[in-house]
Amino acid sequence: MTGMASNSLYNQAIIEEAKAAVGSGTIETPHVSVRCDNPLCGDRITLEALGNNGHLAEVAHRTRGCLLTRAAASIAARHARNLDTAGIEAALQQLDELLSGNKPLKEVWPELAIFRPVASVRSRQDCVRLPLQALSLALAKLGKTSNP
Amino acid sequence: MSSTLKKAFPIFASRTERFHYLDSAATGQICAAAAAALLGYETTARANVKRGVYPLADAASNAFDAARASIARYIGIDDANEVIFTSGTTMGLNLLAHCLTAELAPGDEILLSELEHHSNIVPWQIAAARRSLIVRAIPVKKDGTLELAAIEGLLSARTRIIAVAHTSNVTGAISDTSRIAEAARAAGAYFVLDGAQALPHGPVDLKRLGCDAFAASGHKMFSATGAGIVWMNKELAHRLPPFLSGGEMIRTVSLKGSTYAPPPHRFEAGTPPIGACLAMGAAAEWLASLDWTAIESEERRLTRRLLDGLSATAHTTVLGPAGFCHRRGIISFDVDGVHPHDLCQFLGDRGIALRGGHHCAQPLMERFNLAATTRASLALYNDDADIDALLEGLESAVRLLR
Secondary structure (H helix, E strand, C coil): CCCCHHHHHCCHHHHHHHHHCCCECCCCCCCEEEEEEECCCCEEEEEEEEEECCEEEEEEEEEECCHHHHHHHHHHHHCCCCCCHHHHHHHHHHHHHHHCCCCCCCCCCHHHHHHHHHHHCHHHHHHHHHHHHHHHHHHHHHHHCCCC | CHHHHHCCCHHHHHCCCCCEECECCCCCCCCHHHHHHHHHHHHHCCCCCCCCCCHHHHHHHHHHHHHHHHHHHHCCCCCHHHEEEECCHHHHHHHHHHHHHHHCCCCCEEEEECCCCHHHCHHHHHHHHHHCCEEEEECECCCCCECHHHHHHHCCCCEEEEEEECECCCCCEECCHHHHHHHHHHHCCEEEEECCCCHHHCCCCHHHHCCCEEEEECHHHCCCCCCEEEEECHHHHHHCCCCCCCHHHEEEEECCEEEECCCCHHHCCCCCCHHHHHHHHHHHHHHHCCCHHHHHHHHHHHHHHHHHHHHCCCCEEECCCCCCCCECCEEEEEECCECHHHHHHHHHCCCEECEEECCCCHHHHHHCCCCCEEEEECCCCCCHHHHHHHHHHHHHHHHHHC
16 A cells, blocks of 8 residues: 555545435334444444345444444435345445456446446455444345235 | 654555554564575575584574573562473463463363453363363453453352453453462462563563463564463472473384473473574564653553544444553454455555454454454554554544445
């Protein structure tokens, strides 16, 4: 990594997205609740969701993490409504392509492009993945519940 | 003085960019003496130990024994055969947890503390699950030191082992080992000391510390990665069963059963990390030759400067003891509204190497109601420029990230 990668890493878009904290909060009686931890730093996202026919109807999250995790959580929450398993897999694929330094084949969540500078900082890539993994886990858990 | 000491560490001359290394609690930089021992063995003197009879093998065995003796002297032990080579502190604590609990009965108790590194928690938990033992923990006070007043209430007639860190890898708090040793003796329990953060700050006298077993790593005392030691008192070492098996730990093997070599070899299965062990011996020799009164005084001065500077920085809270008697230069701090990884990333890009995270001490983080902290850890090669760089960088980081 070059000397000042953090200048591009901590760009205004990431800082603003983290501060926006879309979807931050709780749901009173969620259908599912999941928790994802980053073992490197102890960061944690607790995500609650309501489901509808294999899709997410509503999500709320409590994210204890760095700017990257908080920004990713905010973007994930913005796109969560009506998301299904195929949708989150497509978003994760887009993110993985970005983090590998490649141009994504499909830009399902355009805002993920703000994480392009993280491609050069391998140790921080899990920070960005964590909220999307939480969404994926929530959908998997919803799939196993009888009602939603 | 630190500029002279810095010259003994090849990395500092090799770096052309700005470099302020403040992560020695994670791993110390290798000193020239250790690097030379490692390279010398691997390139010009490589042979297995305790096996071959040709001159090269004999020389390797002699060097291996000499390294063991150098480390024994550094930790105040007369009999070098009480020093067991391991791959590091984690392996050492696993060895101790496995072997010491082999003779315990269901319901027996192990006393740890809230400030332990995961490596001094999880091996005991695994052993406890296997043998139906009970694990308790000494609480930590607000200042990061152990609440030793609680120890009486935590000990019972079933307490068999007390295992604590000599120095916290998070706050730098030094444990009152004499009080713990006294409590262990009174309870008839073994006292295990995690010495990972002790050895980089000068020679220790294990006899004075009063422990029955001690584990440490070479890479934290300015040697190569891959080697460490366990020390056990002789009676204990001779009584305990082996940990890993095969190779050097064998005396005889038949298809009906095997007998084991006496310590230390009983606990050194397979080919040891010979180069790293020789390097650790060389590091111990070099460290033992230094003026530790002067080094400690300098470390204390830099620690004070850093503590004062951090305390004066807006939104910053320092964890750990406020004074200097019961702490090392391992300083964790929290900047309100700035995540440690963001801070470490920002400062890392400016040549300042810090550690952010839970430092493998999640129970302590929970105690302080934090997920993570930023840690600056000092060693004998740090100087005022390192402290200045951190304090200046911190101001800029807070302006951008908060």
